[in-house]
Structures are given as structure tokens and as C-alpha cells.
Amino acid sequence: MKAVYTPDHLRHDPKVELERSVAHSPWEHIGRGEIIKDVLSADDRFEVVAPSQWGTDPITAVHDPGLLRFLDGAWQEYQRVVGDTREVVPEVFQMQGLRNKMSAGSEPSAIQGRLGYWSFEITTPLTEGTYVASRAAVDTAMTAMQFVLDGERSAYGLCRPPGHHATTSLYGGYCFFNNAAVVAHHVASTRGVKVAVLDVDYHHGNGTQEIFYDRDDVLYVSLHGDPARAYPYAIGHGDETGAGRGLGANLNIPLPVGTDDDAYSSALDTALRKISSFGAGFLVVSLGLDTFVTDPICDLALTTEGFRAHGAMVASLGVPTVVLQEGGYDVPNLGINAQSWLVGLGA
Numbered sequence: 001m002k003a004v005y006t007p008d009h010l011r012h013d014p015k016v017e018l019e020r021s022v023a024h025s026p027w028e029h030i031g032r033g034e035i036i037k038d039v040l041s042a043d044d045r046f047e048v049v050a051p052s053q054w055g056t057d058p059i060t061a062v063h064d065p066g067l068l069r070f071l072d073g074a075w076q077e078y079q080r081v082v083g084d085t086r087e088v089v090p091e092v093f094q095m096q097g098l099r100n101k102m103s104a105g106s107e108p109s110a111i112q113g114r115l116g117y118w119s120f121e122i123t124t125p126l127t128e129g130t131y132v133a134s135r136a137a138v139d140t141a142m143t144a145m146q147f148v149l150d151g152e153r154s155a156y157g158l159c160r161p162p163g164h165h166a167t168t169s170l171y172g173g174y175c176f177f178n179n180a181a182v183v184a185h186h187v188a189s190t191r192g193v194k195v196a197v198l199d200v201d202y203h204h205g206n207g208t209q210e211i212f213y214d215r216d217d218v219l220y221v222s223l224h225g226d227p228a229r230a231y232p233y234a235i236g237h238g239d240e241t242g243a244g245r246g247l248g249a250n251l252n253i254p255l256p257v258g259t260d261d262d263a264y265s266s267a268l269d270t271a272l273r274k275i276s277s278f279g280a281g282f283l284v285v286s287l288g289l290d291t292f293v294t295d296p297i298c299d300l301a302l303t304t305e306g307f308r309a310h311g312a313m314v315a316s317l318g319v320p321t322v323v324l325q326e327g328g329y330d331v332p333n334l335g336i337n338a339q340s341w342l343v344g345l346g347a
């Protein structure tokens, strides 16, 4: 299996994160990408290749061009205006309640205000090379997609930073551009096939859901920790089924604490039946491995062997499949877990 990787991911290099009201070293860090690359490089079943460049058009096809303009230079502007900082995080969010009885308001002019206009939370610092790394993650996803469009049965994009929390106009949740949504939209809009996004990250992919919520050409299916207890809390419930033309093209399967391999397989079977009945001709998998039993920030109980079985279940759909990396924070086990899932898929 082709595995697309670029060292450009190292340019997004936070050293601190404010999460659960504590400042600590970040869960999402450069070691995640490196351990997956190291494990796949040592396995003959994988061929690690560099991405080609796709420019910004595929990004602005799903994202507000203002988000791209903002991310391109926000860190640098903050250094000029506010002063020397390694990480940059927002202070003020432009919440609707701030402007009750007034117009919605436009993008603030100050960099401090713009940060809170283009993001929705504070665990996702910008660093000097975040924009370069985020662009490279999209190139990685698009290159893996192209291998599948050219006839490979499946391919893997080692995307870092991940993407599924990024909405049309907001970054957050360690995500800047929505790699999976960029690929899904590109295939659906240029190939005339229906596309399914299967999101198996522990966290609900709120960004992917939001981007496709009113569309009937892209199905979003997610298995995730119930938002009653799990990030991003505000979205990911079972009764969110799509809107307008997209009604019925969104399926959320919230999972209880401690869900194990067998219970997960049963939920995954429901997801795969939905994808089959939708008639998807192309599949994008948002592969998060934070469902692992010892993941430090999640509470499901999947195993390395379980990931292999779940990859095999997805392969049984018989649909051309591009797999894109999302989360996974038990870093010592992250490489072998990605390998196991992809070998199950048929690497």
C-alpha cells in the first residue's frame, strides 16, 4: 500500500497546550507522525512516498477563503503586533451573544480578534510553521486520493495536523484544514460518484459533518464517544441526520464508555450497511486511533488486533478507499495500531 508522508508536518510543532484547564505538553505533537512513518517504513507491505503539490483551490472549494488567508501569516502577524511568543492562541471569541440585538459583525481588524473569529477553541496553538504543515497535510491527502483514483484499491495519507474538526470557517481541535472533506468534495464534484466519509476517530468529526450537512452527494458516518461526555460536546448526537437535500446523509453512532472490539464491530457493521445502501463509489476513512484502550485522553477499549479486524470489515465493502490519519495519542502504540488497521484493510 502507498503511504504518503512528508517531513513538512514537523513544521507544526507546538510545545504547550492548554487543555482541561491545565497547561501541559501537547497531546498532538510531531512524534505522532514520526512513529507512524517509522513503523510503516520498516514494513515491506508499505511504500512510503512524498506528496505532490495541489495548491489552494481544493482547500477553498470547501473552506472559507478567509480562513486560508488568515492562517497564512497569522502567527507572523501576532509576533509583529503582540510580541515574541512560540505558540499563539485566541483570547476572545466572536460569540453570537456578544452582539445580541446587533448585526452579526464582521472580521475584526486586530490580530487578537481575528484569532477568535476564525477558531472555536483554545487547545490548538498556531506555531511558526503551522500553515506550511497544514497545506502539506492537504497535499498528502490529495496525493493518496489520486493513487486510488488511478487504480489502487486503497492508499493511506499520513496527515498531520489532522483535519476532521475544522469547519468551513473555523479551525480547532488540533485541525486547521479538513483533509478528509477536501478529498471527499474533490472526488464527488469531479468524478460524479457518491462519496462516503467513515470517521472512526474517538471524537466526532464536527467539521466534516458541518461541511456536508446539507448535501446528498457525500455521506458522513461517524462512530465516536458520546458528546454527552466527549469533545466536542456540542455536536455529534444521534438525532443529527442532515438537512435539506442532505437529510438522511448523516449518521452519528455515539458510543458508551469502555466500548470493546466486539461492541465496536457491531456499531461498525451498522455504519458499513449505511454506506452500502447510500451507494458510495468512493470511501474516505478518517482514521483516528484514539479509540485504543490505553489512549490517554479517551475512554474506549479497542485493541491492536481489533483494529486489524475493523480494517478488514471496511475492506469487505469493496469500495475504493483512501485512509487519512486523524487522532491517536498513545504515541508508543500509534505506529503499530495504524499498521494493524491498514494491514486489515489489505496493505
Ligand SMILES: [Zn+2]
Binding pocket: 201, 202, 203, 288, 290, 326, 327, 328
Ligand atoms: Zn480524536
